[in-house]
Amino acid sequence: MIEPSSGGKAHVWLRRNITESTEDFEGQPVQVWDADEVYYLADETPTIGEVEAQFATLWAEHEIDDLTPLERAQQRVAQLETALVELADLLGGE
Structure with a gap:
């Protein structure tokens, strides 16, 4: 859902796993409708087509905005652990 706001900005809600x-x-x-939801404030009002075409990227980019500081830190630690494992595999010749 896209709702234009003042100054050319827009409130954008991304929803997936929608159930009724x-x-x-x-x-x-x-x-009753239920869904996973991510919200962000866009600098410019996107079209529905633009949002649909970039849905996965936008979701990943703004999903972290909904996390608490502790959850953000935990997510970052998990990402770094994965990167270290991949680096170790590359250095180990796997």
Whole structure:
């Protein structure tokens, strides 16, 4: 979802793993949607086509924005560990 904002910027919500279900609300069935979601503020308003074409890249780029500082640090440590393993494999001739 893209919502233009002031100054030419735009609020952008990326959603994936969307599921639909029906839940009971005060005795009435209510349609409920659930999804993994990432939000970011774009400097310029993108088109839906631009967002769809770059979805995976945008998701990866902005997913870290939703993390706590501890989660960001843990993610970075995991990335560095993976890089070190790959480097060790290259140096070891694998």
